[in-house]
Amino acid sequence: MSAEQVSRLDRVDRSILRLLRQDGRASIRSVAERVHVSRANAYARISRMVEDGVIRGFTARVDHERAGQAASAYVTLRIVQNSWRTVREQLLRLPGVAHIALVGGDYDVLMLVHTEDNRALRELVLGSIQSIPEVLSTRTMLVFEETDQIPPDGL
Numbered sequence: 001m002s003a004e005q006v007s008r009l010d011r012v013d014r015s016i017l018r019l020l021r022q023d024g025r026a027s028i029r030s031v032a033e034r035v036h037v038s039r040a041n042a043y044a045r046i047s048r049m050v051e052d053g054v055i056r057g058f059t060a061r062v063d064h065e066r067a068g069q070a071a072s073a074y075v076t077l078r079i080v081q082n083s084w085r086t087v088r089e090q091l092l093r094l095p096g097v098a099h100i101a102l103v104g105g106d107y108d109v110l111m112l113v114h115t116e117d118n119r120a121l122r123e124l125v126l127g128s129i130q131s132i133p134e135v136l137s138t139r140t141m142l143v144f145e146e147t148d149q150i151p152p153d154g155l
Helices: 003-007 011-022 028-035 039-051 084-092 118-129
Strands: 071-079 097-102 109-115 135-143
Touching: 011 028, 011 039, 028 039, 071 084, 071 118, 084 097, 084 109, 109 118, 118 135
Parallel strands: none
Antiparallel strands: 071 109, 071 135, 097 109
């Protein structure tokens, strides 16, 4: 996204984004009322943000434990230099991968994974991730409890 696209977001756009992060199923009418614009205006703004890639999709927040994914972990990876794209494509094909980020610092990649149990987590890390040739090392940090940040209700 270019700097021009970022600067095109005004206060109303940011308010709409905040509302949709709280409830991705909110109706256009509800969004329009809460940000004090017409339904047509709200619809046009949301459509523009989807088209511009500002809104990448609509999703549900999942309680992973209740969904049968009782084990969660952050996994850090050190990878062969300049292999990010290759490694990312292989990681995206693995089950349970919720988030992948290229990071700076002591590690190259930070991942959030959710699995059925610790046995499945062990297989994912030791069997799948560590078998990727460009992965030099991993470190796994178990998640004991998760709390999602939900944007404040106020505009």
